[in-house]
Amino acid sequence: MLSDTIAAISTALGEAAISVVRVSGPQALRVAEKAFKLPANFAPRLAHLVHAVDANGNSFDHGLLLHFKSPASYTGEDVIEFHGHGGVLVTQRVLERLLACGARAAEPGEFTQRAFLNGKMDLTQAEAVMDLIHAQSTLALRAANEQLGGAIGREATAMQQEIIPVLAHIEAFIDFPEEDISPETGADLLKRIDSVLLRAEKLIATSEQGRILRHGARTVISGAPNVGKSSLLNVLLGFERAIVSPTAGTTRDTIEEIIQVHGIPLRLVDTAGLRESDDDIERVGIQRTERELDRADLVIEVVDASQTAEAVQRLTLPDSIANRRILVLNKADLGIHSSWSAESHALPFSCVTGKGIEPLREAIRAIIANAGPLAADHPVAINARHKAAFERSAERLRAGRAALERNEAPEFIALEIREALQALGDVIGQVDVERILDVIFSTFCIGK
Template identity: 85%
Template structure:
């Protein structure tokens, strides 16, 4: 497939000022000579104003031709980009002309897949391209840019470089079986393995941060009916998303929206009020609320601060209880003395907006504790990276145990090689074929 020349529309479908048709492959320039009325000399990285000719010599569009000669291009191959007018029909006709002249329609993610296969980026950088496109917050954008710059790949490569000398020492003892590993050498090798294990564990700890940055912290707004849950959702969103009514039980189903708070993406879920159900519809809504609470990363419990506290309040498992924020809503009506003894409760008036900044700060602080979302640790691995680093850590732990027990060096070397293979999976150096289709199938056409 790398010998094919591929083409696709690289901009979003719909009307716009411009559209981009991208072509990559060994025949990109020769096919361009059939599609475009080229100047006598096409200079790389220079814009040329050219018309697109149809099969009869008529003009389909006028636009800018950009030629990137391989390997100095995104894919490492010859790349042509045609920047034309952004009409849906005109762009489609231009693409069809490229395909009619010998290019093949690109598969999803094929441009980036070629960049990876041609050594322009490692696998973590290729994945970062999609993270960058899908980023919904400033922290997610920063993490994607760090990964695109090779941060995770550099960490994996540094761990590899630390492990390889250990493997070399062990294999030297395999070649000379009459020699035992001396205590001093064994201690030095153990220190090296320990140092790599620490790095692996630090990276594994960022997987929760990566999940939150990529998908958002699932934040459930819960409480009794008519305490202001929907009002809080609307205030946080900045527009009227949920219906607000003094009638209890207005919200029957969950409402979900995505917002950004201090750079952290949140999936806000407004839920039905928790109480004894009055009818079947309300019962189903309350069941959905309970399911959402089981999946939550953060719970915002809202109470009516103007009324006396009525036990029991929201019951949560211990691991989720520390990620709960208590909001004393309707503080503009006065706060009942029952609430004065509850620490860290946040007074709020959804009517005036007083206290909303304190709510945002509390959300940031709780997510940071649960995440953690450390500003000085921009690396945030995804689930695939986590699995690979966990395998690496498991094999290194087994190698350490075997070394401490003075087992045969063949067994120690086997565990270390498996650890290296796990690191190779991170950046795509080992057993690549089995994961490529899964990764690149999530890309959009034209990228």
């Protein structure tokens, strides 16, 4: 695959001031010589004004051409980038000309895949490229930059370096079976294993944080009909997204939007009001509301505070989410009934005036922060693939530790330690790379 020269449009489809078309591979410069009129002084790492030409030598666009010579490029190969006019048609024509001159169309993520295969980044850094592109909050952006800088890869590598001497000691006892593992040596090996286990457990604990940063905390706005759920959604978004009407049952389906609160991405879900209904469509909406409550990270329960607390239908939540509920006393501009005084943690709110928006934002931040260390003291947040690998490594280390404590045959202990090392290698792409590359890079956009 690396013998091919690939080309793709690297900017988003649509009209813009400029577009970027990228070429990478051993024939990149030769392809560029056919597709563009290059100046006599064309040199790497300098921007040259060139004309893109068709097969007859006629110019159809002009812009800046850059040559990044191997290995000093993003992919580690010869790379050509043409920065031309950002029209859809002209950009497509440039790409077609490059393909006609000997390049082939790049697959999704192939440029970054080549960067990985050529040793320009480890697998965690390659994944961070898409995290950086898809970041929807300042904290997500920061976490992606930390990962792109190699934070997770360095941690996995450091754990490997701690485990390798353990395996070396165990294999030495395999080579010299007449020697038993002394208590002092065994204690030292156990100490090393415990150190790596502690590091693994700390990383595994950030997986929930990573999920929230990448996909947003699923925040369900729920309550009885006509209490102001859709109005609250609109206030949080800052624009009229949901239809607001005094008619109960207006919202019949879930509405999702993403916002950022104190750097945390929230996936807001406005739901149908919970009540008994004879309307088939509304009943379907209520069923969807119940499903959303089951999968929520946070529930904002909205009630009409102008009514008595006894008259209001309250939500019954499962234990898993009960401590992640925010009670919003809406319609505070109409006055809050005295019966709500027992709800000391409830937040007075008015969708009409916007009063109470900052306390609500702070309450959201506080609850989501409890799901993981979202503060600046722990920037590393692993994804689901990393979590599975670290969990597999920790499981094998625990098994090896137990075997070592029982003074079992060193062959069995070594087997467990090797599998732990292999799992750590999977994190950064050192072991059995082929079985995970396609899954990872298939999520990339063309041109990246």
